[in-house]
Structure formats: C-alpha cells, structure tokens
Amino acid sequence: MEKFDLLEKMEMYQLDLLIYIINAGGSATKKELLAHLKIGDYILTKVTESLITYANDSSNGFTLEVTKHSIRFQTKPDYSIHTLFNKLIVHAPKYRILEELQLCGTIDPIRLCEKIGISHSTYFRKINELNYLLKEFDLSIQNGYLLGSELQIRFFYVSLHLITDSKEPLKLPNIDPRIYDSVNEIQAILGSPLSFLSRRKLIIYLSLLKRRNAQKNISDYSDQAPFFNNKTGITNQKKFIRSLKTTTLFKKINKVLTSFLVYYSFKMLPNETTLLLLFLLGEEIIPIHSYFLKELDSIEKSSNLFVLTLNEEFIVFMKQIYPHAQLSKRHLTMLNYYLNSIAYRYLIFKGNVNYYWEPYPIDHQENNRFNIIIAFIDHLKGKYPTLFEDSKYTHLLIKKYAYILDFYEECIKAKVTVGIFIEDSSLFKKQATKWWIKHAELTSFAQAEPLVISHPYDLVISNVDCSYLRKQGKHFFFITNYNEKMDTIDLDNLLHKIYSSRY
Missing domain, CATH: 3.40.50 (Rossmann fold)
Known part of the structure; x- marks a missing residue:
C-alpha cells in the first residue's frame, strides 16, 4: 500500500504537483505540470488555490508563487512536504474510517458520516476502497469490524501510525507513563539501547494492546499457531514456537507483559507473549548487540527454521557472484542480522506500507544490483514455490535484498x-x-x-x-x-x- 492510497484524488494532485516541482529544482511551467498530472487548466487552478490556502495556514512554512506560465515552490528549512502530506492524510475519509476502527473497535456508519462530513454512499464506497487496500494485509472491514489475525491487525496499525507525523501518530491520546515504563523494561531485558524507531514501534504496539483489551475486541488467536503468515516450513515453525516459549527471553518478556496487563486489570490471553516476540523479530526491534540473539540463534538451528535456509541461500548465491570474496567475522555477524530481519519480516507479516514517493530509490530495471537480486528471487521461486504463493510481495523482497547486496559489496571491498x-x-x-x-x-x-x-x-x-x-x-x-x-x-x-x- 502506498501512502498516496489514503488520499482523495484532489490531494493526490496537490502532492504530485509539489513533488514534481521539487524534482525540477523548485519551479516548473504550467505546461509541464498539466502534462505530468494529465489534467486541464481548471483542475490545475483548483489544485493551486488549495495549496495557496495550505501555505497561508502553514505559518509561512512554505510558499507557492503562481505566475501566468509557471509555479514556484519554496519551504523553510524546518518545514517538510511530509508535514503537509500528513496533514492531508489525517483528514482523508479513508484514514478517518481506519482511525475510528482503531479508537472505537467498531463503526457506527450514521455517527461517523456526520462526524467526518460524508454521505452514506461515499462511506460505503470508501469501505470498498479500503478493503481493496487491506487485502494486501489479509484484513477486511465487515459489518463495522476489522477482521483478520490479531498479529496482522497490530502490525497494520503500527505501520499506519508510522506514516504520520511522530508528534501525532494516529491521534493517540496522551500515552500514560506505564507504557513508557514497560518499553524501558523491555529495553533493559534486551541489554542494548533501542533505536528511536524501535521505541516508537513498541510504544504504539503496547498502546494498541491496551486499547484492544479495553474494547474487548481481541479475537481468540490460540488456534493461530504457528503464527507465521507464510507457511513455508510450517512444521519447523511450530518447533520454533515451542522452543521460543522455553527461552529466558520469553520468560522475561512474559513477566513484563503480564505486569503491564494486570496493571489495567486485563486478562492475559494465551500466546500474548508469543505475539509480542514475533513482533519484535519481524520489526527488527531486538538490537544487533543484544545477548539474546545467541539464544534465538540456537533455537533457530535446533528447529531448522526456514529463516536460516533463506540466509544460507543468499550467502551461497553471493559466493557464486563473488567467488573470491571474504567477510570479516564482524561483517558476517552484521550480514546475518540483516538477513534474519528480512526473512522474519517476510515470513511473519503480510503487506507493507510504503512511506515514500516511489517504490524504489532508483530505476532497478537499469541497475545491475537489482538484476542480481531478481536472479536470486527467481532461484528461490524455482526451489521453494510455496514461499511465493502471493507474487505481489516479491517487490518488497527485491528492494530489501538489494540493500543487503549494497552492504555485502561494501564489506568485501578492500580498502x-x-x-x-x-x-x-x-x-x-x-x-x-x-x-x-x-x-x-x-x-x-x-x-x-x-x-x-x-x-x-x-x-x-x-x-x-x-x-x-x-x-x-x-x-x-x-x-x-x-x-x-x-x-x-x-x-x-x-x-x-x-x-x-x-x-
């Protein structure tokens, strides 16, 4: 799902226009913009008028100068186009519907339509549009409820929070200190500082957990084992989950989570700790220097988890491309960490929210690195057909493995x-x-x-x-x-x- 997908058509035009002007160096002719947006003069006028209104409301954060033949866009150093992007998103009907589901657990169509100022026909049209987008995450909105596995629902909402401004992620109420305390406890358990992004993900996750328990809206997920979305190596996934529950990491996290839920008088549901640990693994939250990675590495090997198979396939493939390359012990540790992150993310979760303007930072069709990774993915498809039952997720793997290839090549280059x-x-x-x-x-x-x-x-x-x-x-x-x-x-x-x- 692209960040653009949550916007209405007019807002898409507005941002597309600004992005084009930025890429053109700050100004562009109206003729160029009409051709790029594929619109007429009337729509272009409406788009620029709306943007000028936003500019006036931005406390001079940005300006839009419109002349007879051209348009110029300028921002202050402390203002980003993402600020406007997020402002447009949080007012978009599709976003407001998702927000209502998250805040209330269900939707009363009559009340919501009055609240956000849309007709009933528009509401149902937006529900259909959302279900098309949510299909990527194996979720759907039915009869006013968001349906799907509990871990996928939480993963989706964390992803949705992260595409908005960090100062106001999905308009969460003031986060109580207990959530921050629990994040700090988890960080202390992991034995290494968490990144800002990792802390944010955990704060959002625990906020969602608290809210969904309060709504009594958590479906029974005790039968969802082994919890991995991708079913490649399902027997070994079950072995891994059983082994995971015996680890020191599991016991320590379970204690923190139990204390967190008891504080709000919530009942600890079965496998709740398993969900959190899988979230930590799939979202690359456990730091590379955490001593628990050795414990996880041990149970991955004992259960022959498919994560290790994917990692080994990549390393073997790289040896074929660079037969004389040698990695230092430090670089090999980092490589395995990054490969683990990719494999867990792909095997546990379904779907992705792209936060940026384009799906790839470069034209991968003309880049040798992407050609190498495409060949690697084709190799995996032939050898492990169940891994790619849904081919639309292939592009995400290509992009992530391309970044790994960049890292690999930097490691093997001699100074x-x-x-x-x-x-x-x-x-x-x-x-x-x-x-x-x-x-x-x-x-x-x-x-x-x-x-x-x-x-x-x-x-x-x-x-x-x-x-x-x-x-x-x-x-x-x-x-x-x-x-x-x-x-x-x-x-x-x-x-x-x-x-x-x-x-």
Missing part, C-alpha cells in the same frame, strides 16, 4: 591503499604527510601511510611529479599546492572513483 610522499623541509614534510593521511582516511574506505618504496599502492599522493613515484601506484595524484581546497575536492572524487570501480 584503497594510499601512499603519501611529500618533499620539503623535515618539519613541513612531517606535518603535511600527517595532514594528507588524515584527510584520505576521512573517507573510511582509504588506508593511508607515508610512502614505502617497496609497497605497491592503489594511489600515490605527492607534491613531486616523477616517474618512479608514479610506478608505485595504480593511480597518481599530484598536489598542485596552488589551491588546497580544489586539491582536496579532486582527491576525494578520485578516491571515490577508485573505490567504486572495485566491483
């Missing part, structure tokens, strides 16, 4: 070796050599030292231009000493060029 030779007085030579070494190593992928004649280098930097120095390196950089700033810019460009050409 650019740099030799520095400065000819001058002893004092200046020592200081200048030290300065250039420090500057070269600012890139984090260069390793520099005073030039040693017996050592070959990827790059030699010197203020002396002679043949024997040039032979010491594959590349040579001559310090002009005319404009130091230009020298450093040129050197940085050369270092990046050398590093980028490794693979």
Whole structure:
C-alpha cells in the first residue's frame, strides 16, 4: 500500500504537483505540470488555490508563487512536504474510517458520516476502497469490524501510525507513563539501547494492546499457531514456537507483559507473549548487540527454521557472484542480522506500507544490483514455490535484498591503499604527510601511510611529479599546492572513483 492510497484524488494532485516541482529544482511551467498530472487548466487552478490556502495556514512554512506560465515552490528549512502530506492524510475519509476502527473497535456508519462530513454512499464506497487496500494485509472491514489475525491487525496499525507525523501518530491520546515504563523494561531485558524507531514501534504496539483489551475486541488467536503468515516450513515453525516459549527471553518478556496487563486489570490471553516476540523479530526491534540473539540463534538451528535456509541461500548465491570474496567475522555477524530481519519480516507479516514517493530509490530495471537480486528471487521461486504463493510481495523482497547486496559489496571491498610522499623541509614534510593521511582516511574506505618504496599502492599522493613515484601506484595524484581546497575536492572524487570501480 502506498501512502498516496489514503488520499482523495484532489490531494493526490496537490502532492504530485509539489513533488514534481521539487524534482525540477523548485519551479516548473504550467505546461509541464498539466502534462505530468494529465489534467486541464481548471483542475490545475483548483489544485493551486488549495495549496495557496495550505501555505497561508502553514505559518509561512512554505510558499507557492503562481505566475501566468509557471509555479514556484519554496519551504523553510524546518518545514517538510511530509508535514503537509500528513496533514492531508489525517483528514482523508479513508484514514478517518481506519482511525475510528482503531479508537472505537467498531463503526457506527450514521455517527461517523456526520462526524467526518460524508454521505452514506461515499462511506460505503470508501469501505470498498479500503478493503481493496487491506487485502494486501489479509484484513477486511465487515459489518463495522476489522477482521483478520490479531498479529496482522497490530502490525497494520503500527505501520499506519508510522506514516504520520511522530508528534501525532494516529491521534493517540496522551500515552500514560506505564507504557513508557514497560518499553524501558523491555529495553533493559534486551541489554542494548533501542533505536528511536524501535521505541516508537513498541510504544504504539503496547498502546494498541491496551486499547484492544479495553474494547474487548481481541479475537481468540490460540488456534493461530504457528503464527507465521507464510507457511513455508510450517512444521519447523511450530518447533520454533515451542522452543521460543522455553527461552529466558520469553520468560522475561512474559513477566513484563503480564505486569503491564494486570496493571489495567486485563486478562492475559494465551500466546500474548508469543505475539509480542514475533513482533519484535519481524520489526527488527531486538538490537544487533543484544545477548539474546545467541539464544534465538540456537533455537533457530535446533528447529531448522526456514529463516536460516533463506540466509544460507543468499550467502551461497553471493559466493557464486563473488567467488573470491571474504567477510570479516564482524561483517558476517552484521550480514546475518540483516538477513534474519528480512526473512522474519517476510515470513511473519503480510503487506507493507510504503512511506515514500516511489517504490524504489532508483530505476532497478537499469541497475545491475537489482538484476542480481531478481536472479536470486527467481532461484528461490524455482526451489521453494510455496514461499511465493502471493507474487505481489516479491517487490518488497527485491528492494530489501538489494540493500543487503549494497552492504555485502561494501564489506568485501578492500580498502584503497594510499601512499603519501611529500618533499620539503623535515618539519613541513612531517606535518603535511600527517595532514594528507588524515584527510584520505576521512573517507573510511582509504588506508593511508607515508610512502614505502617497496609497497605497491592503489594511489600515490605527492607534491613531486616523477616517474618512479608514479610506478608505485595504480593511480597518481599530484598536489598542485596552488589551491588546497580544489586539491582536496579532486582527491576525494578520485578516491571515490577508485573505490567504486572495485566491483
């Protein structure tokens, strides 16, 4: 589901227009915008008039200047187009319906239509539009209720909260201190600081848990084991869940969760802790330095969880692409952590909310990395057909594995070796050599030292231009000493060029 999907047609035009202008450098002609939006002059006028109204209400956060032939868009440094995006979303009918379901547990169509100012026919049309979007998450709205597995409902609402401004996620009431205390307890159990995003996800999850218990709206999920959405390796999934319940992590989290629910006088339903742990795994909340990852790794192996199979398939595939590559122990640990996150996310949850303008940051059809990953996904499809019973989720895997490939390639690239030779007085030579070494190593992928004649280098930097120095390196950089700033810019460009050409 795209963030755009929650908007009405006019709001889509408004944001699409602004995004186009931003990509064009801040201004665009009306002719270009008419062609891009595929609309007429009348609609364009309505779109710009609405945007000017929003601009006036933004406390000068942004301005829209409309002339006879062009439109210019400017924002203040502390204002983002996402601010406007979120403002439009929280007033959109589809969003208001989802909000009502979350806040009340059910919908009274008559009351809601009056509340948000739409007709009954519009309401039912929006329900149909929402059900089309929710199908991706294996959810649906029927008779005023949101139906689906409990974990999918929570996952969807956490995802929905995250596409709005962090200051006002889905208009949650003031979050009581007990929720923050519970998040802090979970962080202490995991033994490593949680990221801001991970804390946000947990706060939203526990807020949802509290509200759904208060509404008595949680369906019986005791028969939903093994809880994984994807049924590849279902027997091993059941083994994993059984083993998970015996871990120290499970017992500690269970204690926190029980205390949390008892505080509100809620009954602890069966498998509630299992749901939270799967949420932690599927949403990449357990930090990479948590000592409980070893415990999880152990039960993954003992149950032969399919997560490990997916990880091994990727590593084997990479060895075929880069047969001579070697990863350090630290890089291998990080790679396995990222691969685990992808596999758990894909196997546990269904659906995805894309928060950004486009599904991919680059044109993957023309990018070699995406071609490699597409070949990898095709390999998995042939070997594990049940893994891809619903092909529309393939694009998410391609994007995530492409990021992993970027990381993998960065890990296997050797650092650019740099030799520095400065000819001058002893004092200046020592200081200048030290300065250039420090500057070269600012890139984090260069390793520099005073030039040693017996050592070959990827790059030699010197203020002396002679043949024997040039032979010491594959590349040579001559310090002009005319404009130091230009020298450093040129050197940085050369270092990046050398590093980028490794693979």
